[in-house]
Amino acid sequence: MTDRTFSHIAVPDAFESPLAFLDALSRTSGGFILFIDTEERVRYATRGFADWFGKSPADVVGKRLLDLYGPEGYAEFAPQMKQALAGNAVHYERLARRPDGSPVWISVTLDPYRARDGQVAGFFSCELEVSELKRTHDALDRALQELASHMENSPLAVIEWTAAVEVRRWSAQAEAIFGWKASEVIGRKPSTFGLVHPDSLETTRELTRELIEGAKRNRMLTKNITRDGRTIHCEWFNSAFFDADGKLSSMLSLAQDVTARVESEEQLRQAAVYDSLTGLPNRNSLAARLEHAIMRVSRSGDRLALLFIDLDRFKKVNDTHGHAAGDEVLRQCAARIRTCVREVDTVARLGGDEFVVLLESDVRPDTPSVIGDRIRSAFDVPFQWKGTDVRCGASVGVSLYPDHARDPAELLASADLAMYRFKKVEGQPQ
Template identity: 40%
Template sequence: MADTSELINDNALPAHLPRTALNAGLSFASLGRILDHNLGAIVSLLDLDARLHYVNARFAKSFNMTPAEMIGKSLFDLYTKEHTDAFMPFIRRAFAGEEVYYERLGPVVGSAGIWHTIAVTPWRDDTGRIIGAATSSMRVHELKVKVEALRVANERLSSHFDNSPLTVLEFDGALHITRCSAQVESLLGMAPEPLLGRSLLPVLGDDRQMRPLADAFARLQQGFERSNRVEVTLTHRNGAPVYSEWFNSALTDASGRVSSMMSLVQDVTTRTIAELQLRKFATHDPLTGLYNRRALTDRLEQAVARRKRNGSLIALLFLDLDEFKLVNDQHGHGAGDEVLCEVARRLLAITREADVVSRFGGDEFVVLTETDVTLQSMNALAQRILRALEHPCNFGSGRAKVGASIGVALCPESIGHARELIQWADDAMYEAKRSGKGRVCQAKMAAA
């Protein structure tokens, strides 16, 4: 066999390679040994009957045989039908002139199988006619196992994401959405796929309403925080408000730059509405929706404190409905409740937005005002209330006419406690009752 130095053009050698490299004793025989023992690939040459004409040592070793023992054997002799059914379609494609690349789990003695990536190319004679195929196979088992483990882990994580009650959102460093779980549809009314690649904050809408969330992400992007929590009210596609709680975190790369962020978003609408209702029940009358006695007292104490501090004026109108007991007695408490609600609506229509209108208890109502407080203006307001109540109130089965007796009290400079002003207005209301109902009386202390 000729020495390889005869086959190498000296002019093709790199300038830095000394000509003595050709004295390494390379020959076709030594190249064969390299192919047989040193190459990291499994190599074979087979004819159109799938009989082997050449295999390297690695190929033979996988069958615990020598290359010489394998020459002339058919692939059908070496592999089970299950395996030949799997790979022969690829080999036949090479017999048809195609270069084919694929992966398969190949049998190895003493092993459950090893993953290889395989190239199959046509073997042609000097005329170009296909007479077989050449195969080379590289072991990619460890990489394949790791990729498969990563795929399984990713599938499990995706399953956890999609089965979690929380909405999971992932972003790049510029807050473009890179991943979102299926729950985003119930949160926003938008399918996950169209959101991918879009910037988060414009998707959510109102810049002013989203400012707390934007600030939270800015702190992550600037490295001031690694994680944070914020509550914002979103708007569902159907227009309904969605109260949400966001748990945000940032992931940085080797240089410390934020490369991605993640948010776990909890829909807390039910909880928030319940809390709002509880807070409202603590301060509002459940029947009429007006402030209750406790809330009125708190607001009045604050007003009295302002009165003592800066001399601001305060007035109370205390009114009790006339003939309301007849409504309950003749038509039932359901009708009475409807009448109370109608009275509340009329009071809200007459008073100003800054005034506090309260159902003090039963059929008693109180109006607290700190705007344009004079005895004349308060009497005028009381007269408007009386006129508003002259019209009958409708309820489910009929109509009822109720009036009111009203006591007016202006807060003096010497007041000690809020309850004193309430008592003066209450006393004035009872004076109006005793004077024939449907009247307005001023508290003696306030008028002094």
């Protein structure tokens, strides 16, 4: 072999000749470098490859791969070798076994070599042990599979967004909650498929902007719209991921449908401040409004009035027609009282057949009596229960702030007392 053969190699000065360089490469290379001819015989091998079999390079050169590896070992790579001899470059990984039986993962690259006539004369094989890399890769792959499994099996919708707020990942639960399939939303902004209810657009935009501008995480409660047009309430837990340069890379959202919870909380809130039968503010709500009203007029020097309304002959309605009729009459009473007051006034039901009207705006001296007369007149028309006329009157007592009382409880008691005085004068049943 002459120097001309190595004319393309830039041999370092430390080596006397290209042959010395090649010999050093063969002896010290950590990888297994081989040249295999068309008869599947080893024509060149580095020392590392020979050491694998406990032999010297001279002992393996000229040997057929079938003889070196045995039928079982040979079968593991024979298909890839046939491809290389057919002129195809091949790369693969396989689990090999050392002569002592211990397993090791190796990465193999096979590159065909063509003679001057263009025919394949054999192939070069470069093999590297990648056991540690393979274990790391497998561990990472298992971790990613576990994470993907957790995400798909989570009761929460898992949605990953790009920095441009386009859907990158859409879990099965996201499809279950919102209705869209992943294929319908991947690569799209939520605005393009109507995910966010108009009532929650501003909140969603503000908190998304917060993440884009550097917040690591936030939480929001929004209204969303499903694929079939339903409005649902969702709780969102959002986080942002920034790369080493501090640039937003992606955002992750975990969402759950909390419609049932929100509706239950709203029902409890309504029950706390509204009368379930008539829909009017209840005693607690009236107390809070009255306290705030007194605080306001005490600063401004204005006046407010409280009208206490008790139904006349209501017990007879229950005794004659039953409690269902009584409930219906109470609902109709509430509606009539509302029509008799101004938009700014408050109508509340204390309980039973007792109602209160709070006048806290523009209360002139004659305002309470005008509204009181209007309410009594409204009750002159019979109520209806299953086609039957049901008669029920109203007695009204008035208390003024600060004329009659300065305390909410005392003001209410004063109006109650005035109502009973009126009832007594009119001869109405208690």
